[in-house]
Amino acid sequence: MTAFTVALQDGKAVSCAAGKSVLEACLAAGLPMPYNCRSGECAECRAVLLSGSVEESPGADPAVFTEADRRKGRILTCLCAPTSDIALEIVLRDGASAPRIERLSATVNRVERVSASVVQVALDCPREIAYRAGQYFEWVVPGIAPNRYFSAANPPGGTELVFDVRLYPGGAIGDRVRSALSPGDPLEIAGPYGHFGFTANDHRPAICVAGGTGLAPIKAMVADALAGKSGRRIRLLYGARRQEDLYDIALLDGWAARSADFGYAIALSEEPDGSAWDGPRGTVTGLLADTVFDGFGAEAFLCGPPPMIDAAVPILEAIGVDPDDIHADRFSPAKV
Numbered sequence: 001m002t003a004f005t006v007a008l009q010d011g012k013a014v015s016c017a018a019g020k021s022v023l024e025a026c027l028a029a030g031l032p033m034p035y036n037c038r039s040g041e042c043a044e045c046r047a048v049l050l051s052g053s054v055e056e057s058p059g060a061d062p063a064v065f066t067e068a069d070r071r072k073g074r075i076l077t078c079l080c081a082p083t084s085d086i087a088l089e090i091v092l093r094d095g096a097s098a099p100r101i102e103r104l105s106a107t108v109n110r111v112e113r114v115s116a117s118v119v120q121v122a123l124d125c126p127r128e129i130a131y132r133a134g135q136y137f138e139w140v141v142p143g144i145a146p147n148r149y150f151s152a153a154n155p156p157g158g159t160e161l162v163f164d165v166r167l168y169p170g171g172a173i174g175d176r177v178r179s180a181l182s183p184g185d186p187l188e189i190a191g192p193y194g195h196f197g198f199t200a201n202d203h204r205p206a207i208c209v210a211g212g213t214g215l216a217p218i219k220a221m222v223a224d225a226l227a228g229k230s231g232r233r234i235r236l237l238y239g240a241r242r243q244e245d246l247y248d249i250a251l252l253d254g255w256a257a258r259s260a261d262f263g264y265a266i267a268l269s270e271e272p273d274g275s276a277w278d279g280p281r282g283t284v285t286g287l288l289a290d291t292v293f294d295g296f297g298a299e300a301f302l303c304g305p306p307p308m309i310d311a312a313v314p315i316l317e318a319i320g321v322d323p324d325d326i327h328a329d330r331f332s333p334a335k336v
């Protein structure tokens with residue numbers, strides 16, 4: 001099979017099979033690449049093509065990667081496959097502690113409908129999986145392509161992996177989970193992927209904004225931080241459409257009761273008028289604008305639908321959060 005050489009600064013070089021993305025080849029070689037979504041949505045994998053040629057697959061979000069970027073010789077390594085040997089300029093991450101990406105066969109041990117729109121799936125892995133709270137895994141399900149991504153909803157430290165799966169009308173995974181996934185079934189996963197999550201030993205206040213199942217990685221991060229007694233103050237704003245879509249509220253209440261470091265509030269955007277809900281109504285970004293007034297020195301962690309993230313960023317910047325301290329995990333649909 002044809003393979004090309006991808007040369008990075010500092011003399012690092014990896015071999016990339018024809019048709020494979022630069023990012024996949026570099027991750028497989030263990031390089032600490034910057035990236036998150038692996039699908040053209042975040043631009044965190046951006047690099048400068050110094051020499052050689054690549055073919056770009058469709059899917060780059062023009063909101064984050066533009067024609068001007070291309071004219072400047074920039075590429076998204078997750079979408080580009082080399083068509084010759086290439087040389088790249090890219091700032092690698094500190095890779096000392098990046099967990100190894102692996103593919104493994106797990107066993108389903110729980111499938112539970114936890115709200116009108118969310119099913120929680122717990123997997124038992126053959127051994128403890130090294131990952132960081134906030135990372136995601138690829139589900140490799142026969143007959144469903146491309147592979148779908150789901151974030152671990154529990155912190156690392158055991159053989160169990162929990163996922164919160166949102167049910168979309170016509171969703172291939174959602175349908176499979178709802179109708180055909182049972183305890184004892186095998187499920188192939190690959191990962192962990194991404195760099196979303198709290199940085200170890202960072203004690204700055206954290207503003208977390210979660211939309212829908214965007215709560216999943218945030219739960220893992222909060223559980224990890226509270227268990228480690230990080231002392232980090234965490235304020236979570238959680239948005240859902242209706243009361244019937246909320247889940248894991250008892251877990252959030254338990255954290256808030258046990259730790260002065262954690263507090264949360266909920267906004268419902270489509271709760272019917274006249275219902276018993278007496279909390280905030282409207283979008284979670286509206287709740288952010290109405291309730292959080294000072295972000296100086298804080299970090300923000302946003303997870304959920306891209307429009308929610310795009311709406312939250314300017315609000316956070318306006319209250320003083322440094323743009324470099326705004327971290328986002330965009331739950332984009334798979335590019336079917």
Ligand SMILES: Cc1cc2nc3c(=O)[nH]c(=O)nc-3n(C[C@H](O)[C@H](O)[C@H](O)COP(=O)(O)OP(=O)(O)OC[C@H]3O[C@@H](n4cnc5c(N)ncnc54)[C@H](O)[C@@H]3O)c2cc1C
Nearest residue numbers: 149150151165166168171172173174213216331332333334
């Ligand atoms: C890094 C990352 C982590 C993710 N983690 C999670 C997670 O923990 N939990 C979770 O529920 N989802 C998560 N997602 C989103 C999830 O991967 C997609 O929603 C996926 O497409 C769902 O697959 P499906 O087969 O159920 O629906 P599909 O068959 O892919 O889609 C069915 C229909 O629903 C629409 N749709 C699907 N997903 C979305 C969406 N996110 N927003 C709006 N419309 C959509 C599609 O456009 C299509 O019309 C994550 C996405 C990324 C990129």
Ligand code: FES
Nearest residue numbers: 038040042043078
């Ligand atoms: S755009 Fe390439 S990893 Fe997100």
